[in-house]
Amino acid sequence: MSKKLSVLKLADQLRDEADAYKFLEDMRWGDRPVCPHCGSVRKPYFLNPDNGSSRKTRTGSHSQRRVWKCADCRKQFSVLTGTVMHATKVPVRTWILVIFDMMADKNGMSAREVERKYGVTIKTAWHMLHRIRSAMGSENKLITTMTGTIVADETWIGGNPKNRHASKRGPRRQGSTEKTPVLSLVNAVTGEIRSQVLPWVTANTLNKAISEHVNAAASELHTDAAQHYVSIGKGFAAHASVNHSEGEYVRGNVSTNMAEGFFSQLKRSIDGTHHHVSVKHLPRYLGEFDFRYSTCKMSDYGRMRTLAGRMDGRLSYARLIGSHHRYAFTD
16 A cells, blocks of 8 residues: 555545455554454454345444454454444544544644534544544553653643633642643654643652653753753753753754744644643643654654554543533533
């Protein structure tokens, strides 16, 4: 399959649901189907429908869902089993097209845009996008520690607190602001970025977040001249900083420009595409933008293949909304 993929080429390949299943099987498995129940790859076999094209469901309708059976555990499965699309009622063709849009658009997509373009309800669109974001991010995934030259910087996400009604104002998180602090760590060598919401910006919270992602003893830390990085830098092989208050933004190969460039794109996209992102769901949005930034040198097709290998795990609607049902459709 060509690595250069467009919406028209993709839609032409996905003429029906059977084509969509085959496309997703190739993305996830290649030529070796993997049983999601036991992990076996020992000759799982395809269950051909009686009429050759579709099978009758319990409701009496016909489905083009491609079903396999494991030769070891003897259980049936499809390419959707155990993934973010598990038990979906949305056509797989629609899922693939939405995923392609998410991979190709650096500004992201809003639930209202998916509702309008693909003819699904706003509730369905919102749930679909968050399930894709959960696959794009590091949620519930084992990730390796970062090593090398690490750029660390923080920013604050949210609107101006003075524009909120007094009843909706929250606790001040840092100084005089109620905005949500976010730390981003960029590997200057590989281009990988990882972002995390912080409760407060202090040496303790920063050190805890950084130590979860970085092998400090084998890495060099680049930051601004904020005092809280001084003690953190002592745990690294080396620590260098630039002093923005004195107009210093680059010194040799030391700067925080990679993180600040990411923040610029992130904030423009939140303001322009989503307008508002709740603190509760902000980590998934960060995972989405982290993924696109980290894979920015890949083609859209390559980015889709990478995402296909990260789709394990379900995000139910009940777990997604928690106890905040009335805010369910707010980006």
